[in-house]
Amino acid sequence: MTPAGHGTRRPRTDARRNRERLLAAAREVFAEAGPDASLNEIARRADVGPGTLYRHFPTRHALLTAVVRDRVETLCEQAAELLTADRADDGLDRWLRIFLAHARTSQGLTGAWLVEGAGEPAFDCHRMILDAATALLTRAQRHGTARPDLTPADLLQLVVGIALSTARAEDDPARSERLLAITLDAVHSPARR
Structure with missing residues (x-):
C-alpha cells in the first residue's frame, strides 16, 4: 500500500477494466470464430497479456460462462x-x-x-x-x-x-x-x- 492509502484502489479499477475488456473481446471473437476461438486472440484484442486473461478466467469454460x-x-x-x-x-x-x-x-x-x-x-x-x-x-x-x-x-x-x-x-x-x-x-x- 502506498503512503496515501492509494495502493489497493488502483489495481481493483485496473482489474475491473481488464475484465470488461476481456469480456468485450471474447464476445467479439466468439461471434466471429465460434466457441473454439483462440484465447490468445481474445487477450490480444483486449490489449492484455495471456496471463491477465488466465487470472480472470482460468479456463475456457470460465470465460464461456462469463x-x-x-x-x-x-x-x-x-x-x-x-x-x-x-x-x-x-x-x-x-x-x-x-x-x-x-x-x-x-x-x-x-x-x-x-x-x-x-x-x-x-x-x-x-x-x-x-x-x-x-x-x-x-x-x-x-x-x-x-x-x-x-x-x-x-x-x-x-x-x-x-x-x-x-x-x-x-x-x-x-x-x-x-x-x-x-x-x-x-x-x-x-x-x-
Whole structure:
C-alpha cells in the first residue's frame, strides 16, 4: 500500500477494466470464430497479456460462462424493461424478436458452454430465460392479448425451433422474421387479431 492509502484502489479499477475488456473481446471473437476461438486472440484484442486473461478466467469454460451469463442477463434485463411497455402484446413481441436474435447467435456458444461444463455447477440460464418469458406472456394473457392455453416453455420452444431451422438460411435472410411473424399470429388471442 502506498503512503496515501492509494495502493489497493488502483489495481481493483485496473482489474475491473481488464475484465470488461476481456469480456468485450471474447464476445467479439466468439461471434466471429465460434466457441473454439483462440484465447490468445481474445487477450490480444483486449490489449492484455495471456496471463491477465488466465487470472480472470482460468479456463475456457470460465470465460464461456462469463460471456453466456452476460448475454442471458442482458436478455433478461430487456424483458424486465419491456414489462412496462404500454401494450403487453407489444412488449412480448419485441422481446421474442430479441430472443430470436439471441438464440440464432448463441447456438454454438451455449452448446460449447454446456458441453465443456458438464458436471460443473453453473447458473441456470434456462430458468432465467423461462422466468423472463413467463412474466411477459403472463402479462399478455392477463390483458387478453395472448392465447390462454400457451405455456412459456412452448413459446420458447417455438422460437428456438425457428432459430435452429434458419441458422444457415443464407438463401433467405428474412425467413426467421417471417416464421416469427406467423408464430406471433398464433400466439395472439382472437380478440387481438
